[in-house]
Amino acid sequence: MPNNSELPLMGLVAAALVVAFLVALVATPVVKSLAFKMGAVDVPKDNRRMHDHPIPRMGGLAIFLGFLLSVLLFLDLNTQMRGMLLGASIIVVLGIFDDIYSLKATFKFVVQIVAALVAVLSGNIIQTLSNPNVFSSDLYWNLGWLSIPVTVLWIVAITNAVNLIDGLDGLACGVSTISSMTLLVIALVVSEGDVAILMAALAGGCIGFLPYNLNPAKIFMGDTGSTFLGYILAVVSVQGLFKFYTIISFAVPFLMLGLPIFDTAFAFIRRIAHGQSPMHADRSHVHHRLIDMGFNQKQAVAVLYIISAILGLSAVVLTTSGPVKAMLLLMALCFAGAIAGHIFLSNNRKEHEKEQEEASNPEQGQEEREK
Numbered sequence: 001m002p003n004n005s006e007l008p009l010m011g012l013v014a015a016a017l018v019v020a021f022l023v024a025l026v027a028t029p030v031v032k033s034l035a036f037k038m039g040a041v042d043v044p045k046d047n048r049r050m051h052d053h054p055i056p057r058m059g060g061l062a063i064f065l066g067f068l069l070s071v072l073l074f075l076d077l078n079t080q081m082r083g084m085l086l087g088a089s090i091i092v093v094l095g096i097f098d099d100i101y102s103l104k105a106t107f108k109f110v111v112q113i114v115a116a117l118v119a120v121l122s123g124n125i126i127q128t129l130s131n132p133n134v135f136s137s138d139l140y141w142n143l144g145w146l147s148i149p150v151t152v153l154w155i156v157a158i159t160n161a162v163n164l165i166d167g168l169d170g171l172a173c174g175v176s177t178i179s180s181m182t183l184l185v186i187a188l189v190v191s192e193g194d195v196a197i198l199m200a201a202l203a204g205g206c207i208g209f210l211p212y213n214l215n216p217a218k219i220f221m222g223d224t225g226s227t228f229l230g231y232i233l234a235v236v237s238v239q240g241l242f243k244f245y246t247i248i249s250f251a252v253p254f255l256m257l258g259l260p261i262f263d264t265a266f267a268f269i270r271r272i273a274h275g276q277s278p279m280h281a282d283r284s285h286v287h288h289r290l291i292d293m294g295f296n297q298k299q300a301v302a303v304l305y306i307i308s309a310i311l312g313l314s315a316v317v318l319t320t321s322g323p324v325k326a327m328l329l330l331m332a333l334c335f336a337g338a339i340a341g342h343i344f345l346s347n348n349r350k351e352h353e354k355e356q357e358e359a360s361n362p363e364q365g366q367e368e369r370e371k
Helices: 007-038 060-074 079-101 105-120 144-164 171-189 193-213 222-240 248-256 258-273 286-292 297-321 323-360 362-370
Strands: 128-130 140-142
Touching: 007 060, 007 171, 007 193, 060 079, 060 193, 060 222, 079 105, 079 222, 105 144, 105 222, 144 171, 144 222, 144 258, 171 193, 171 222, 171 248, 171 297, 193 222, 222 248, 248 258, 248 297, 258 286, 258 297, 286 297
Parallel strands: none
Antiparallel strands: 128 140
8 A cells, every 4th residue: 555645646647647548549530530631551562561451550649649648737847858758749740751751761760869869958868877797896887978879879779679569460559558567667666756657648648549559450550659659768768767876777778678679689680690781671570470480460469568578577576676586587487488388389380280181181170070
């Protein structure tokens, strides 16, 4: 039970989540209609796309509207907040134009840097990092003049990492919900009230949009949503986590955003190893690989939700109980997940082999079904 001093904050967090949820839930059908009128429609034209008919995008606008209204209602806007919201607005406008006109990658990258600089110059900046080498006598790295480029790189990288995992119905939105809820819990634990309310607003917007985005999706969030979610998570992680002078400041953001970070990193390494541009689009992201292994969309998304939840839970345990318990929990959950995955894949393989046998010998298959 929270004590009396905690009740107002918990009430604000709940109210911020509910307001953002309701606004996104009501606004999404309106945005869907608007997307059709403006030509923001995703037409399947290559094998990277998992849908087989045109679906409107730009749904992230509904998430943004829910988030923005909730923040304006429940938070006092200091310089950092205003800078974050201005940068987020730039990202959303860029995403709307990209969803309609499919802008060039170079132009989008430049605008993303500008949006990141808006947040950084407003005070959202990584000045000190904990040394990941726990055996070093130098516990902290003071970034000095590198603080601005490092923070801009972080924000732009996470913005694009969330965008890159937006390949299956409900994937990026659900993973962002889990990440924001993780940061919400951590913010409450370390008494960062503003961060908690921000994350409640973001989670509420995502949850309000999810019913329309889960498989089979009625609308996609598009770059309007995926880049916005990545941008907010990146900037808020700078506000709420990197400023703590502990090992937590280094590990927690990477656990909280583990799935998009690792997927993007491996994608870049894979492309460079094959002599391709790191920005070259391909069909080798983790969600594509799960589909190729025999999972359907709902199963693949559920697997990635579980992985994100494991990483998020590890981040919470790391914050509350220390690194040893967090590592033990992460190892135990990964081991359990590996066993469950092996069993599931074995069953899938047996069912697939059985279907092939029945297809090659339909009379025998009919006899077995009658038995």
